[in-house]
Amino acid sequence: MHEKEGDQMNLFEKILSSTSIFKNRDVLRHSYTPEFLPHREEQISQLVELLSPLLKGGAPSNIFIYGKSGTGKTATVKLVMKNLDEVSKKVNETIIVHYLNCEIIDTAYRVLATIARKLGKNVPMTGWPTDQVYEEVKNAIESTGAKMVIVLDEIDKLVKRAEEALYSLTRMNSDLSSPRICLIGISNNLKFKSFLDARILSSLSEEELVFPPYNAEQLEDILKQRAEMAFNDGVLEDGVIQLCAAIAAQEHGDARKALDLLRVSAEIAEREGDNKVRIKHVRKAVKKIETDYMLETVRTLPLQTKILLYSMSLLAESMEKFTTGEVYCVYKKLCSKIGVEALTQRRVSDLISELDSLGIINSVVVSKGRYGRTREIKVDSDIEALKRALEEDYRLQELKKYEDETRKTLKLGIFES
DNA sequence: CCTCCACCGGAAAGCCGGGTCA
DNA sequence: TGACCCGGCTTTCCGGTGGAGG
Numbered sequence: 001m002h003e004k005e006g007d008q009m010n011l012f013e014k015i016l017s018s019t020s021i022f023k024n025r026d027v028l029r030h031s032y033t034p035e036f037l038p039h040r041e042e043q044i045s046q047l048v049e050l051l052s053p054l055l056k057g058g059a060p061s062n063i064f065i066y067g068k069s070g071t072g073k074t075a076t077v078k079l080v081m082k083n084l085d086e087v088s089k090k091v092n093e094t095i096i097v098h099y100l101n102c103e104i105i106d107t108a109y110r111v112l113a114t115i116a117r118k119l120g121k122n123v124p125m126t127g128w129p130t131d132q133v134y135e136e137v138k139n140a141i142e143s144t145g146a147k148m149v150i151v152l153d154e155i156d157k158l159v160k161r162a163e164e165a166l167y168s169l170t171r172m173n174s175d176l177s178s179p180r181i182c183l184i185g186i187s188n189n190l191k192f193k194s195f196l197d198a199r200i201l202s203s204l205s206e207e208e209l210v211f212p213p214y215n216a217e218q219l220e221d222i223l224k225q226r227a228e229m230a231f232n233d234g235v236l237e238d239g240v241i242q243l244c245a246a247i248a249a250q251e252h253g254d255a256r257k258a259l260d261l262l263r264v265s266a267e268i269a270e271r272e273g274d275n276k277v278r279i280k281h282v283r284k285a286v287k288k289i290e291t292d293y294m295l296e297t298v299r300t301l302p303l304q305t306k307i308l309l310y311s312m313s314l315l316a317e318s319m320e321k322f323t324t325g326e327v328y329c330v331y332k333k334l335c336s337k338i339g340v341e342a343l344t345q346r347r348v349s350d351l352i353s354e355l356d357s358l359g360i361i362n363s364v365v366v367s368k369g370r371y372g373r374t375r376e377i378k379v380d381s382d383i384e385a386l387k388r389a390l391e392e393d394y395r396l397q398e399l400k401k402y403e404d405e406t407r408k409t410l411k412l413g414i415f416e417s
Numbered sequence: 418c419c420t421c422c423a424c425c426g427g428a429a430a431g432c433c434g435g436g437t438c439a
Numbered sequence: 440t441g442a443c444c445c446g447g448c449t450t451t452c453c454g455g456t457g458g459a460g461g
Binding site for chain 2: 324325345349350353367368371375
């Protein structure tokens with residue numbers, strides 16, 4: 001019953017010897033910030049330039065950074081901040097750098113509280129009036145005489161939930177005896193500026209920095225740099241990096257996607273026991289990432305949309321493409337089977353558009369002359385995987401029973417028309 | 418060239434849960 | 440605490456439309 005020690009060793013040895021592809025997997029993750037960022041020299045030097053008053057006794061303007069996801073905004077800022085932090089220790093200016101992600105820290109209270117804590121103040125997680133925390137921060141800055149750089153990553157998330165946090169931060173400087181705070185806002189959504197109060201906006205975007213998307217060659221450089229650290233020599237087949245770069249460039253020059261693609265490709269190769277990452281693994285990775293994304297999206301869909309999607313997957317089994325009317329017909333039947341109030345066709349029409357923009361289905365408005373104008377819908381995801389994901393929802397379990405029945409009536413319906 | 422199908426998609430109003438303010 | 444407001448979701452209403460068939 002008790003295994004010999006040797007047997008267990010062998011089990012682990014197998015795992016050890018099979019990981020010959022990766023040297024360091026972590027450098028391919030988004031959380032990793034490299035020491036050198038290819039093709040961001042321009043942005044880095046601009047940012048350094050804008051922040052330079054800090055070291056010369058002045059206060060820099062607030063900075064607003066905009067760029068699509070995966071264009072290196074966060075990485076650049078983190079890198080510059082690290083350098084700033086190091087250099088501030090050499091000169092006799094106390095510069096406190098505070099980075100916070102507004103997606104996680106999303107209320108005025110929490111924003112101010114983390115700042116206060118950074119300054120060594122003891123502010124409870126909850127309980128104080130927000131004004132009091134604000135005073136605490138103000139006093140702390142005043143008394144330490146420190147300068148502070150506050151990086152607000154994903155700042156667009158704050159607008160919705162805690163605009164007053166932004167307001168209090170932007171007015172902090174005028175409340176102090178001398179300006180000491182520099183705000184750096186990062187956003188990948190330029191539209192968010194239109195929701196912003198004009199006073200905050202003008203204060204926040206005194207200086208603006210734009211991060212353009214990477215093109216294929218630039219992505220290639222980034223991948224090469226990381227691949228060198230991530231993989232053992234010679235494990236990448238020729239063209240693997242180029243392919244990853246090209247695919248990511250087609251999207252919108254998203255370096256994060258490119259890195260994901262490379263990592264997943266290598267993971268697939270590893271799992272297949274291949275000692276090289278090949279083109280075919282990249283192809284598989286594309287599929288896998290696509291399907292994973294699809295499944296994740298599907299799981300979080302609201303019930304009505306799930307039923308709708310289920311109707312579509314049933315239709316997709318017997319016909320390649322179908323119309324809004326057909327889907328609505330099936331959908332209504334399914335709703336009555338599980339005792340759910342069906343939505344109107346108008347609403348369903350909007351839901352179909354939403355599913356289309358999520359990339360789960362493909363719909364085009366076409367005119368069939370005499371036979372009307374409608375959407376032609378295709379399901380271009382893996383239908384089996386899609387159905388399985390939908391059936392995970394206990395509220396859709398019932399539908400499995402009616403699956404065959406529905407298919408039959410569905411066929412009859414088609415013959416009739 | 419006109420008709421007319423089977424929807425599309427804009428506008429507006431209703432409903433509902435949650436938050437705010439006096 | 441109740442009046443009020445807000446934003447997301449949904450319904451109601453309805454004018455609009457590309458093109459096969461007459």
